[in-house]
Amino acid sequence: MNKIFIILLMVFIGSACTKENFIDTGKASGIFDGNILEYMKNDPYNWDSTVVVIEWAGLTSLFEGKDAQYPEITFFGPTRLSILRYMLNNGIERIKDVEPEVWKEMMLRYVIPGKHMKDSFAVGDIDDGGDEFTAIAGNRIRVYRKLNPYKDTPDVGAATLHIQSIDTGYSIVMIASADIEPDNGAVHSLVYGFTFGKF
Known part of the structure; x- marks a missing residue:
């Protein structure tokens, strides 16, 4: 009796695994049809505060790809939680309580000219290797x-x-x-635990 049950169970399981039960969801793709600012506006959970800072700081054209000096950029993006944590730590209630120039200088510390995807960066470790860049704000970073x-x-x-x-x-x-x-570069999102302003 047990053998018949096992055989029937195996036949049932085998018949359930047909082509019609498989859903091909395709490959994951990071390509976004639109500029960097549009990408962030499309994901307010992660980027709403970042977008407000960018717009208040007068950086809209840079993130839209309309800045002639920087048609493509790479943004190491601090998410909304990073910015909210910075505001909480510094007693800032609203983004617009801080002068636009202050936000601008801080945000540009996370932007480098040109489009740089992950595979383009040199291999390294915590002590050595990688590539050094000068961000648009003039600060130096290692990636x-x-x-x-x-x-x-x-x-x-x-x-x-x-x-x-x-x-x-x-x-x-x-x-x-x-x-x-x-369309106008690359975005590499920083971890939620990062606090804006540390660079």
């Missing part, structure tokens, strides 16, 4: 791509992206989501 192990095999697992402020010596910050690709 490196870390090759992680998979099980016992080194350097074959997922590659992660990390950023460090050379000027302030702020500790390494991991990129939470890399290779978001709007």
Whole structure:
């Protein structure tokens, strides 16, 4: 009796795994049809405060790709939680309580000229390697791509992206989501735990 039950169960399971039960959702893609500012406005949960800062600081044209000096940029994006944490730590109630020029200088510390995707950054680690850049605000940052192990095999697992402020010596910050690709550059989102203003 038990053998018949097991055989019937196996036949039932096997027949359920047909082509019609499989849903192909396609490959994940970071490409966004629109500019960087439009991308952020499309995801208010992560970027609403970032967008308000950008607009209040007079940086709309830069993030829309309309700045002739910087047609493409790479943005190491502090999310809304990073900005709200900065405001809470500094007793700021509203973004517009701070002068636009202050926000502008701070936000430009996270922007480098040109489009730089994850694979374009040199391999490095916490102590050495990677690439050094001068952000639009004039501060220096180091970005490196870390090759992680998979099980016992080194350097074959997922590659992660990390950023460090050379000027302030702020500790390494991991990129939470890399290779978001709007029309006018690249966005690499910083982890939620990062506090805006540390660079």
